[in-house]
């Protein structure tokens with residue numbers, strides 16, 4: 001870092017002035033009053049907008065107001081780049097938002113393609129205090145051959161990447177890399193899949209893309225909604241601070257289960273083969289048939305008494321009306337309403353032929369008369385998703401009729417419930433069932449579409465789950481994040497084009513991230529030994545961390561291993577087979593160690609007085625992590641206990657190895673693999689040496 005003291009002083013003064021101006025902007029918003037809006041509704045909307053704006057303008061002295069600067073060649077202007085826009089009283093920008101188009105060269109310019117800037121500056125901060133800066137020339141005489149590669153040697157960049165990981169995930173806005181920035185700023189209309197090995201920044205990039213899109217298409221996205229879908233609640237707690245730190249509080253976060261559980265609460269579990277079949281895309285065709293099989297062929301004449309007349313619609317006309325409606329490919333419930341109107345219209349025409357002039361209101365009234373409603377309900381009955389699914393899973397004859405030519409007889413038997421519940425209300429629905437209910441609900445009534453969905457760990461979703469997401473982005477787009485090598489569900493995908501097909505976005509395309517920001521080289525090399533067995537086509541990431549990391553494989557007692565890591569700086573994750581959690585937890589408590597158990601907050605329902613900022617499991621120095629919840633998380637130091645047990649806990653060996661791959665790739669600085677049983681042979685002979 002250069003010791004250019006006057007320049008550093010100048011930059012500090014600029015920072016102080018920018019902070020002052022941010023305070024002024026906040027004061028100005030605080031002085032505005034939503035109550036002066038024209039009407040109460042506008043006042044509410046305005047008050048809410050002002051509150052949001054106030055939140056966006058909050059100045060946290062610990063968070064640097066800017067982290068970079070670019071010098072523009074043509075105008076000779078300089079722009080400081082930060083998390084939010086700050087302007088002076090004349091409206092001139094002092095700090096530009098990292099998402100503004102003018103900031104793009106900060107992330108992407110290279111000496112080969114300087115994008116109109118002559119230099120890039122990066123700032124170093126310690127607890128909000130500006131400690132130094134680093135200049136990188138992009139054009140001109142200063143540019144040596146070494147300079148061409150300066151980005152790779154930026155000390156500030158490296159120390160940011162190497163900074164110890166404590167607490168929940170944080171933003172990477174100061175150090176987004178060019179290939180990541182391309183993904184972040186991809187146009188809204190594009191659905192894309194980001195495939196990347198562990199620690200390549202998929203989650204970080206997906207969240208920054210959400211923040212970028214909210215900035216670039218604020219009105220559209222706020223109106224139609226942005227959703228972030230993660231694999232489980234502890235993962236969502238792990239990432240929940242990233243968007244607010246970027247000033248974005250308007251994206252909803254949910255697990256797939258939370259998303260569909262409005263149809264029925266999930267209370268049951270089932271064998272993997274049953275859940276896998278229920279997640280198969282063929283189930284969509286079975287359900288479609290089940291819904292539409294309700295329509296009967298009209299045999300009777302509709303008779304509608306009105307005054308002294310009895311108007312009639314013969315059965316063949318009702319049949320014609322049904323055929324016409326079905327040819328329009330409408331949702332089932334809308335079709336029912338259209339049938340009532342079609343029948344009423346035929347009566348209306350007859351009435352008009354007698355010389356009576358009727359208007360649209362009369363048409364509506366006719367459609368709502370009891371004879372019309374009863375007739376339509378008999379041939380186009382109302383369908384209740386839960387009752388229908390219950391019947392399908394308990395009535396082999398009905399299922400056979402709907403699944404003929406789609407599911408084999410053995411598959412149909414697999415779906416049948418052993419102990420049928422008496423009513424749909426008392427059924428112990430599983431996650432896969434509730435996803436089927438979501439499909440049924442959409443066959444009846446179109447699901448509302450959001451503007452954008454970011455879905456993480458997407459490789460683990462079944463075809464039916466993907467369909468549930470796809471329909472929520474029918475008129476929007478998705479950012480799909482995942483790694484095929486980390487697929488650990490029996491229904492996981494092995495091909496991204498299948499995923500795009502199930503999402504109904506076949507034109508989406510796949511981007512790859514290959515630079516690994518988390519896992520040090522020695523640890524990657526060990527984990528990568530599993531790749532030929534679990535995902536033969538995929539390459540391991542290239543570690544960008546300077547340190548090669550510390551890897552220890554030991555049979556020492558767990559207590560000794562923990563004593564070894566307890567005093568280290570940064571977070572410690574003790575990953576164990578799920579079944580070992582109670583035992584290890586007891587041992588940790590007996591040893592008087594302070595720790596949190598990942599996933600345990602899931603059962604705590606937030607009460608009216610609970611503070612959303614309450615410390616989460618990720619604020620603890622030591623976390624006990626059930627292997628099934630390790631996905632997506634990271635710790636400075638990982639102790640992986642009983643790898644063979646982690647593999648054996650999964651329904652198949654291949655899935656077990658993938659789970660192990662996930663657990664091996666959580667470490668930022670050091671990994672201790674602690675085992676008593678033999679290590680899985682796929683880890684190679686050297687590992688057991």
Ligand SMILES: Nc1ncnc2c1ncn2[C@@H]1O[C@H](COP(=O)(O)OP(=O)(O)OP(=O)(O)O)[C@@H](O)[C@H]1O
Pocket residue numbers: 160161165170171172175176177180196197198199200201202203204205483486517518631632633634665
């Ligand atoms: N450009 C970057 N600069 C600094 N840190 C980064 C950058 N990109 C990613 N990281 C960090 O690398 C770590 C891994 O990122 P992230 O969790 O997004 O990876 P991932 O690909 O989703 O991993 P996994 O597949 O294991 O879920 C995080 O700590 C993240 O902040």
